[in-house]
Structures are given as structure tokens and as C-alpha cells.
Amino acid sequence: MASQKDVFNAKWTEPLTNLFVRLLVEEVQKGNRTTSTFNKVRWNNIRAEFNKQSGYQYNILQLKNKVNKLKRQYGSFKKLLSQSGFGWDNVNGTVVVDDPSIWDSHIKDNNDWAKFKKDGFP
Numbered sequence: 001m002a003s004q005k006d007v008f009n010a011k012w013t014e015p016l017t018n019l020f021v022r023l024l025v026e027e028v029q030k031g032n033r034t035t036s037t038f039n040k041v042r043w044n045n046i047r048a049e050f051n052k053q054s055g056y057q058y059n060i061l062q063l064k065n066k067v068n069k070l071k072r073q074y075g076s077f078k079k080l081l082s083q084s085g086f087g088w089d090n091v092n093g094t095v096v097v098d099d100p101s102i103w104d105s106h107i108k109d110n111n112d113w114a115k116f117k118k119d120g121f122p
Contacts, residue, residue, distance in 0.1 A: 010062040014119075016054055020066060023049055037067075073112075077121045080106070080113050093120045 012020075023046050027033060032042050043060045051057055080086055083106060085098040095116050097103060107114045 010056075010058050010066065012066060016056075017066070017070075019053055020050055020063065021070070023053075024067070074121065076110070076112050077116055080110070080116055088120075094118070095120060 027038060027042055027046060032038065032045075038046065043063065047058065047060050047063055050063065080095065081088060085102050086106075087096045087098075088094075089096045103117055107117070
């Protein structure tokens with residue numbers, strides 16, 4: 001087993017995140033999730049397939065940490081879209097606003113919303 005020193009920090013690019021999310025969705029669509037998460041066998045399958053397709057060697061803890069981060073971001077994203085004047089553009093995959101000037105005041109109160117201004121959510 002790798003020591004703490006041997007484990008590297010996972011670097012999540014947009015393509016890696018998209019690959020990971022796609023693999024998670026595929027597992028759910030196959031009916032391989034019976035609770036709010038995956039069992040150890042499924043996590044091993046996801047890890048193996050992710051590492052095979054990405055060329056990286058991420059461990060299960062790194063993948064679970066990414067899921068938890070995505071869940072937090074999704075909660076924040078949903079809260080943003082529930083604000084008056086905010087909506088979602090399915091074609092471009094971006095947040096749209098009735099009045100662009102409202103972004104600044106909302107971002108000032110919620111710093112983590114700034115990333116959604118250009119990038120949307122995976």
C-alpha cells in the first residue's frame with residue numbers, strides 16, 4: 001500500500017472531471033448504486049476504468065473526495081439558479097441572467113459563484 005508520502009494530489013482538469021462524471025452516470029444507469037453511494041466493488045470498477053481512460057493512477061479516496069466536492073458545488077449551483085433573475089442556457093451550458101450587473105453583487109456575497117459565471121457546472 002502506498003504511504004502518505006507516495007500519494008500525489010489529484011489534479012482535476014475539466015476533461016478529467018467530465019470523464020469521471022460520465023463514468024459515475026454510467027454506473028448509476030447500469031443500476032449499480034443501491035444507496036446514495038457506490039459499494040467497494042463499484043468504486044474499484046470506477047477507479048480502474050477512470051485510470052485506464054485517463055492514464056492517471058488516482059485512488060478511491062481521491063475519487064470520493066471529488067464526488068464530495070462536486071456535491072458541494074452542485075448545492076451552491078442550485079442555490080445560484082434559484083436566485084431571481086438567474087437561469088440556465090442548455091445550448092451553451094452557461095448561467096444566464098436578466099441583468100448582467102447583478103452578478104457582481106451576488107458574487108460579492110457568494111465567492112464560490114464566480115466560477116459559474118463563465119463555466120457553468122459539469
